[in-house]
Amino acid sequence: MDGLGGVLGGVLSLTGFLGSLLVLSPAMTGVVLAAALPALVAETLLTRRRTAMEWDTEHHHRREYFYGQLLTGTSPATEIRLFGIGAFLRGRMMAERRAANAAERGMDLRELRTQGGLTALGAAVAGAGLWWAANAARHGTLSVGDIAMFLAAVAGVQSALGALTAAISGGQARLLAFTHYVAVVRAPSDLPRAVTGEAPPLRRGIEFRDVWFRYGDDLPWVLRGLDLTIPHGSAVALVGLNGAGKSTLVKLLCRMYDPVRGQILWDGEDIRDIPPEKLRDRISAVFQDHMNYEMSARDNIAVGDLTALDDPSRLERAASRAGVHDRLAALPKGYDTPLTRMFALDDDAASGVVLSGGQWQRLALARALVREDRDLMILDEPSSGLDPEAEHEVHALMREHRRGGTCLLISHRLSAVRDADRVVVLEDGRVAEQGTHDSLLEADGGYARLFRLQADGYEVTS
Ligand SMILES: Nc1ncnc2c1ncn2[C@@H]1O[C@H](COP(=O)(O)OP(=O)(O)O)[C@@H](O)[C@H]1O
Numbered sequence: 001m002d003g004l005g006g007v008l009g010g011v012l013s014l015t016g017f018l019g020s021l022l023v024l025s026p027a028m029t030g031v032v033l034a035a036a037l038p039a040l041v042a043e044t045l046l047t048r049r050r051t052a053m054e055w056d057t058e059h060h061h062r063r064e065y066f067y068g069q070l071l072t073g074t075s076p077a078t079e080i081r082l083f084g085i086g087a088f089l090r091g092r093m094m095a096e097r098r099a100a101n102a103a104e105r106g107m108d109l110r111e112l113r114t115q116g117g118l119t120a121l122g123a124a125v126a127g128a129g130l131w132w133a134a135n136a137a138r139h140g141t142l143s144v145g146d147i148a149m150f151l152a153a154v155a156g157v158q159s160a161l162g163a164l165t166a167a168i169s170g171g172q173a174r175l176l177a178f179t180h181y182v183a184v185v186r187a188p189s190d191l192p193r194a195v196t197g198e199a200p201p202l203r204r205g206i207e208f209r210d211v212w213f214r215y216g217d218d219l220p221w222v223l224r225g226l227d228l229t230i231p232h233g234s235a236v237a238l239v240g241l242n243g244a245g246k247s248t249l250v251k252l253l254c255r256m257y258d259p260v261r262g263q264i265l266w267d268g269e270d271i272r273d274i275p276p277e278k279l280r281d282r283i284s285a286v287f288q289d290h291m292n293y294e295m296s297a298r299d300n301i302a303v304g305d306l307t308a309l310d311d312p313s314r315l316e317r318a319a320s321r322a323g324v325h326d327r328l329a330a331l332p333k334g335y336d337t338p339l340t341r342m343f344a345l346d347d348d349a350a351s352g353v354v355l356s357g358g359q360w361q362r363l364a365l366a367r368a369l370v371r372e373d374r375d376l377m378i379l380d381e382p383s384s385g386l387d388p389e390a391e392h393e394v395h396a397l398m399r400e401h402r403r404g405g406t407c408l409l410i411s412h413r414l415s416a417v418r419d420a421d422r423v424v425v426l427e428d429g430r431v432a433e434q435g436t437h438d439s440l441l442e443a444d445g446g447y448a449r450l451f452r453l454q455a456d457g458y459e460v461t462s
């Protein structure tokens with residue numbers, strides 16, 4: 001609106017002054033107008049350049065922001081202090097700032113030079129006009145009053161043209177920024193979304209059929225022709241070394257990505273034919289990189305299923321099953337205690353507490369459990385930060401969930417995996433072995449080797 005108003009205002013005052021100038025000297029009017037053209041062209045080019053410069057330096061600003069967050073955040077503080085890397089990170093942050101400043105300074109200089117040149121051109125035109133008017137007055141063609149009017153008209157036309165140019169280039173800058181906005185909002189969805197279709201309650205099971213997947217065309221394959229069945233009502237444990245693709249498989253199953261080749265079937269139906277939100281509504285999960293929300297304990301559990309937000313008994317039941325109820329109940333404000341010091345007031349303990357890593361993990365488990373009656377429970381290394389007692393509880397949970405639902409457990413702790421109906425070993429993006437714990441031990445393959453390693457007292461960590 002501003003830009004449009006500026007253009008309209010510019011046009012109106014320009015018309016007025018141009019009229020007066022035309023009466024006095026059509027030739028001079030042409031000269032003044034012609035001198036405005038280079039300004040318009042130069043301003044347009046400068047705006048383009050500035051927009052390109054802003055686009056090109058954006059990554060410096062983002063990295064500067066990133067280092068700034070690292071230097072001011074509470075969680076990085078421990079490592080930053082122990083390793084003594086504050087000055088190092090600050091140096092990196094300043095380097096980004098300097099790079100951005102250099103680009104901006106270069107642009108400012110260019111603008112200064114161009115605008116200086118344009119101002120000189122305008123002054124030369126006005127000077128030539130004055131010289132012409134003085135001559136005309138000497139020959140009696142113009143009166144003294146005419147000279148005053150002529151000078152005022154030249155100045156008026158020039159400043160109106162200047163304002164018009166500024167308004168046009170301002171509008172152009174906004175339009176260029178708008179094209180970036182449009183590119184973002186019009187970007188096609190990365191997943192083709194089915195709008196019709198249902199995810200019926202799981203009856204038979206989930207099947208991965210020759211699934212190939214990589215995160216990008218230029219990245220290595222993570223899954224290479226994976227065939228896997230997770231029968232309904234069973235607990236399947238997935239094991240494999242770091243980077244074997246276990247968490248990737250989980251993301252595919254929750255439809256965060258689609259396989260590059262092959263299919264994932266939900267009771268025989270390709271999950272691409274089911275609207276993602278309906279599919280996800282049937283699944284509960286503890287992701288390996290689960291969130292720790294800087295909100296109250298109540299919120300932290302209820303986000304698993306918002307219908308439980310005002311139902312303390314449901315929240316407490318989930319927390320009890322995850323073994324974290326006693327801890328939460330003992331907090332200064334119980335379940336309403338914020339689990340962060342981010343918004344804490346002075347030394348008021350009730351305004352926020354900090355949990356340990358294992359306690360957060362139990363909370364993530366409670367969040368998954370409050371999502372009751374889902375068909376599939378996915379636990380991606382839910383016990384990696386848990387004490388033996390909690391780990392034992394996770395096993396019990398798995399056993400319990402299996403009665404009504406289906407469970408996919410990923411764990412490095414082979415003791416946790418032993419209880420599963422089926423153990424699947426993932427290697428090179430495929431299923432290398434599968435069977436019960438006992439049958440795999442008997443087969444004496446990779447699983448047996450891993451298990452013996454742990455039994456010897458080693459622990460494979462994630
Ligand atoms: N978002 C991602 N973008 C690119 N590569 C990824 C991404 N997530 C995981 N990977 C890669 O995929 C491989 C499998 O990772 P992941 O499924 O997390 O392994 P696991 O859970 O078995 O330890 C790894 O080589 C990892 O680097």
Ligand SMILES: [Mg+2]
Pocket residue numbers: 246247248288380
């Ligand atoms: Mg993983």
